[in-house]
Amino acid sequence: MSDETAKPFEPKPCPICGKPSIERYKPFCSKRCADVDLNRWLTGAYAIPVVEEEDEDGEPLSPPLRPE
Template identity: 70%
Template sequence: MSECPICGAPTETRWRPFCSKRCADIDLGRWLTGAYAVPVDETEDDEPDRERER
């Protein structure tokens, strides 16, 4: 059985990968407030191609 990423308790099938609704809600709150972020490699080459804009 795996561990809840929030509190470390064993996971419950209903709330997987969390142990409870509380831990699932904590995780959701962290995403919504920006505590978690997906890293992005921002370079100057990321500007849209003019050909694709047409």
Template identity: 55%
Template sequence: MEERMNSKASVEPLRKPRQCPECGRPSSRDTYPFCSARCRELDLSRWLTGSYAIPVAEDESKAGGDEGDNG
């Protein structure tokens, strides 16, 4: 049993490294999926200021809803 504890075990990461969505460098385990705290905070800032937005239909009837059809 001591042999197992003294030998260096190879531990595979749970996730494969990905490119940082901000700068393209390899991601870091501590700040996944970003490479650094700076890139993580830049992304958060964009969300908080409304730079990222989910598009919505101007007219709800064009969004595919059946709420207006009663017949």
């Protein structure tokens, strides 16, 4: 068995302002920074890139037909 000592918890910096994060709002340092991040997601400031699909000829796929 290894005799490892527990490392003290070192909070990571808040992704919004860089201050140390606190447990209650982890990974943020405050409710304000958590709300700033949420607002960025809701307004589209953050976006996950999407790759457009193409067929074998390199033409974009047509959108699926909607039944009427």
